[in-house]
Ligand SMILES: O=c1ccn([C@H]2C[C@H](O)[C@@H](CO)O2)c(=O)[nH]1
């Protein structure tokens with residue numbers, strides 16, 4: 001990926017992270033997605049007093065974009081507070097696998113300005129996808 005694109009996505013994810021609603025965990029997360037036509041959608045985590053209703057940053061960003069008509073994304077950047085780089089939860093990995101391709105870059109960043117780039121298939125090998133429903137997933 002181009003350095004500028006990576007830096008831009010991380011910076012948009014950080015802006016979203018600053019809007020995180022996290023009174024319970026106090027663990028802000030931000031995500032930013034690049035659409036096929038070059039737009040960026042971002043999201044933050046949104047918690048709830050009924051803890052299980054919390055929505056992660058990744059899914060907030062993806063659902064915002066899907067609700068406006070987007071169906072596939074080029075890449076996603078995720079950032080969290082602190083020195084550890086972000087790592088999406090299992091639910092988000094499944095949703096990421098739905099809307100990005102197995103080779104799509106996933107940028108995992110921390111607040112110190114560091115990041116790692118992995119991809120969707122590494123986050124969720126053998127993902128259950130629309131292909132599985134069509135009997136066309138023979139990864140395993
Ligand atoms: O990748 C992740 C992991 C966790 N969270 C949120 C959920 C909750 O608000 C807080 C602590 O789990 O972090 C995210 O938004 N994305």
Ligand SMILES: [Zn+2]
Pocket residue numbers: 056057058059088089090091092093
């Ligand atoms: Zn999640």
